[in-house]
Amino acid sequence: MQEREQQLVEALADMREDEALALARAMLEGGVDPLRVLELCRAGMEIVGRRFEQGEYFLPELILGGEMLEAIGALAKPLIAQAPGGPAKKRGRVLIGTVHGDLHDIGKNIVTFMLDINGYDVRDLGIDVPAATFIDAVREFQPAVIGLSGFLTLAFDSMRDTVQAIETAGLREGRKIMIGGGQVDEAVRAHTRADAFGGNAMAAVALCRQWIGA
Amino acid sequence: MDEGNAAASERYETRRRRLLDQVALRETDRTPFVFATRFWAAAYAGITYEEQMYDAEKSAAAFEKALRLLEPDGYTPSLYIYGPTLSALDYRLMQWPGHGTDPNATFQYLDREYMAAKDYDEYLFDPTGYCLRHYLPKVAGAFEGLARMPDFASLSEWRFVGAMRAFGRPELRASLLRLLEAGERAEEAAQKSAAFVKRMASLGFPSVGGGFCKAPYDHISDFLRGSKGCMLDLFRNRDKLLEAIDKVSELLMRGVVEETRAGGTPYVFIPLHWGLDGFMSPEHFRTFYWPGLRKVLLRLIEHELIPVVLWEGDCTSRLEQIGDIPRGKAVYWFERTDLVRAKEVLGDTVCLRGNVPTSMLVAGTPDEIDAYCRMLITKVGKGGGFILDGAASVPDEARTENVLAMARSVHKYAN
Numbered sequence: 308m309q310e311r312e313q314q315l316v317e318a319l320a321d322m323r324e325d326e327a328l329a330l331a332r333a334m335l336e337g338g339v340d341p342l343r344v345l346e347l348c349r350a351g352m353e354i355v356g357r358r359f360e361q362g363e364y365f366l367p368e369l370i371l372g373g374e375m376l377e378a379i380g381a382l383a384k385p386l387i388a389q390a391p392g393g394p395a396k397k398r399g400r401v402l403i404g405t406v407h408g409d410l411h412d413i414g415k416n417i418v419t420f421m422l423d424i425n426g427y428d429v430r431d432l433g434i435d436v437p438a439a440t441f442i443d444a445v446r447e448f449q450p451a452v453i454g455l456s457g458f459l460t461l462a463f464d465s466m467r468d469t470v471q472a473i474e475t476a477g478l479r480e481g482r483k484i485m486i487g488g489g490q491v492d493e494a495v496r497a498h499t500r501a502d503a504f505g506g507n508a509m510a511a512v513a514l515c516r517q518w519i520g521a
Numbered sequence: 522m523d524e525g526n527a528a529a530s531e532r533y534e535t536r537r538r539r540l541l542d543q544v545a546l547r548e549t550d551r552t553p554f555v556f557a558t559r560f561w562a563a564a565y566a567g568i569t570y571e572e573q574m575y576d577a578e579k580s581a582a583a584f585e586k587a588l589r590l591l592e593p594d595g596y597t598p599s600l601y602i603y604g605p606t607l608s609a610l611d612y613r614l615m616q617w618p619g620h621g622t623d624p625n626a627t628f629q630y631l632d633r634e635y636m637a638a639k640d641y642d643e644y645l646f647d648p649t650g651y652c653l654r655h656y657l658p659k660v661a662g663a664f665e666g667l668a669r670m671p672d673f674a675s676l677s678e679w680r681f682v683g684a685m686r687a688f689g690r691p692e693l694r695a696s697l698l699r700l701l702e703a704g705e706r707a708e709e710a711a712q713k714s715a716a717f718v719k720r721m722a723s724l725g726f727p728s729v730g731g732g733f734c735k736a737p738y739d740h741i742s743d744f745l746r747g748s749k750g751c752m753l754d755l756f757r758n759r760d761k762l763l764e765a766i767d768k769v770s771e772l773l774m775r776g777v778v779e780e781t782r783a784g785g786t787p788y789v790f791i792p793l794h795w796g797l798d799g800f801m802s803p804e805h806f807r808t809f810y811w812p813g814l815r816k817v818l819l820r821l822i823e824h825e826l827i828p829v830v831l832w833e834g835d836c837t838s839r840l841e842q843i844g845d846i847p848r849g850k851a852v853y854w855f856e857r858t859d860l861v862r863a864k865e866v867l868g869d870t871v872c873l874r875g876n877v878p879t880s881m882l883v884a885g886t887p888d889e890i891d892a893y894c895r896m897l898i899t900k901v902g903k904g905g906g907f908i909l910d911g912a913a914s915v916p917d918e919a920r921t922e923n924v925l926a927m928a929r930s931v932h933k934y935a936n
Contacts, residue, residue, distance in 0.1 A: 322756060324757070364802070365799055365800065365801050365802045365805070366752060366800050366801065367752035367753070367756070367800075367801055367802070367805065370749055370753060371756050374753065408622070410616070410629050410631070411629075413748065460883055460916040460918050461626055461917070463883055463884065463918065490878070490880050490912075490913075490916075491880070492878065492880045494881055494883075494885055495880045495883075495884055498883070
């Protein structure tokens with residue numbers, strides 16, 4: 308990696324937003340392949356994810372990381388001649404969403420971010436997602452893992468109903484369902500009949516690794 | 522006073538005193554249990570959550586039924602009967618039962634950016650003017666016309682008089698009429714709440730409700746910048762955020778002391794949202810969160826009020842930092858932080874409250890609840906300074922037999 312490339316990765320990883328954006332802009336204006344710039348962004352975000360896992364970074368750093376990625380992406384994408392051709396090294400598909408009745412998305416967004424930088428192909432259905440929407444998406448996206456998120460206690464029943472609906476639709480076989488958010492623990496997992504629960508975003512990544520490989 | 526009344530009055534005083542003694546870290550005859558909830562009382566009494574918010578009589582009857590079942594040492598009179606006020610305001614900071622959410626689903630705050638980062642300077646220069654003319658018109662329909670309010674501080678002499686024509690504008694007049702309506706609804710709700718508290722006192726149940734305050738960082742995050750905006754400010758607008766925290770810590774105190782005293786209890790509830798483990802680094806917590814919150818706590822304590830701080834989520838990594846307040850003057854209510862560990866670190870400083878897991882109250886069994894409460898009472902209750910409660914009050918979906926097992930445990934186990 309060239310020195311300037313290394314600088315961009317480090318600026319991203321160290322949360323030096325202005326510097327990272329200036330470097331990326333200079334590289335793009337100087338004719339560096341936009342796909343290369345995006346690759347460097349990913350390298351920077353991998354360090355961010357690692358620092359988050361190690362307890363050095365917290366939610367605000369992930370949010371700023373996401374913002375920097377988005378800003379550089381917006382600069383780079385119009386310069387890409389052809390479509391990037393899709394991510395080459397995706398490790399498996401994960402469908403995720405906050406269950407019906409719940410509008411919270413912070414936890415879900417962290418999980419999405421962490422799964423994404425760990426190489427999974429994540430489709431995020433957003434918040435307040437009815438069971439029927441999950442089912443349509445499972446049919447169409449064919450995920451290996453389904454992640455149900457919820458912060459409020461009303462989400463316990465929504466998760467249970469969603470798991471049941473997926474099962475009734477004959478879509479549970481061959482897939483794993485994980486739940487997480489707020490109060491979720493083993494008691495809630497048993498209540499919802501999900502395959503596993505996670506207390507944080509790293510647990511979600513670990514479950515996916517275990518289920519669909521690293 | 523007849524015998525029934527005399528007995529109720531004695532029960533009231535014993536319970537009230539038991540709680541105050543625990544706050545002062547004194548051991549009492551047994552661990553007290555307090556009852557707080559959003560909508561569990563409605564579910565238990567068989568009314569909808571929407572009815573609880575809109576029908577004060579049904580709401581009061583449901584809460585009374587719950588109190589008679591549980592016989593707690595104290596309760597938070599959170600009837601949430603402000604439904605008509607919220608409707609009159611066309612309030613947009615949250616959705617509530619039947620109004621954005623299902624009639625039987627709890628209210629939810631809408632975490633959005635209500636103040637742009639570029640507005641910090643204006644807010645810092647003139648927070649009241651900013652609120653009146655920019656912020657409020659955004660967060661509730663009834664305030665929309667206030668965008669036309671004169672900027673009073675800018676007016677002098679004849680300009681002042683002439684500026685009164687603002688009150689002739691149809692938009693402002695319409696807003697003022699809607700606010701009169703909201704005011705009447707709020708007054709009605711407050712009166713009915715006060716009447717309920719008085720009646721429950723006559724039955725022997727002391728209220729532990731009272732004032733309400735926030736951590737300055739949370740106020741800025743929840744009400745102005747949104748959680749994402751505020752987290753980005755930690756990097757992008759550090760100095761402005763610090764200045765706002767400083768200002769807000771003064772603004773938030775206005776009226777709280779008087780309001781709490783008028784309510785007749787010393788307790789000031791402070792739910793915390795964005796300072797927990799994982800939500801910010803220890804350095805950010807030390808710089809942006811704890812100093813502002815500590816300032817609020819010290820001010821309340823100075824006025825002989827008792828802050829009841831609900832530390833949501835897991836705050837284990839904060840324990841060593843948050844003991845820097847006067848001894849025996851506050852309650853720290855922990856949601857998921859290990860209370861046994863909290864007792865080790867903070868037991869000589871602050872009364873602990875909590876924390877029967879929400880998931881257990883909803884999906885567990887009475888035996889599990891009983892065993893958990895026994896553990897808390899014997900380990901955390903030992904020597905005083907403990908109030909038993911749910912981790913984040915009694916969840917709406919809790920099974921009745923589980924709530925009852927929690928309420929009864931304080932009579933079964935000695936601390």
